[in-house]
Amino acid sequence: MNEINKMKSEVEGINSDNQTYITLERKYETLIKDVRRxxxxxxDYNLALDKYRSxxxxxxxxxxxxxxxxxxxxxxxxxxKVFAEKRDMENEIANVEGQI
Numbered sequence: 001m002n003e004i005n006k007m008k009s010e011v012e013g014i015n016s017d018n019q020t021y022i023t024l025e026r027k028y029e030t031l032i033k034d035v036r037r038x039x040x041x042x043x044d045y046n047l048a049l050d051k052y053r054s055x056x057x058x059x060x061x062x063x064x065x066x067x068x069x070x071x072x073x074x075x076x077x078x079x080x081k082v083f084a085e086k087r088d089m090e091n092e093i094a095n096v097e098g099q100i
Contacts, residue, residue: 051061 048061051064
């Protein structure tokens with residue numbers, strides 16, 4: 001009985017550790033996304049500061065901004081299209097599975 005109780009407590013410990021790991025993994029993923037976003041913002045600020053220090057004309061900075069914005073808009077539209085296609089495919093798969 002002692003051995004069984006010991007094994008049960010070990011299993012409970014393992015399950016607890018697993019739940020903790022899963023929770024920490026989710027938190028890690030959230031934090032790494034935040035870090036990447038902040039790194040991108042920092043890169044943007046550093047670029048703007050470099051342009052300011054090098055006496056770049058505001059028109060050039062605005063043109064660069066518009067170029068980057070247009071690229072981001074194109075990429076956003078492409079990603080939206082890809083996600084829509086993925087959703088449609090998943091719906092189609094669900095329908096086929098339902099028919100099966």
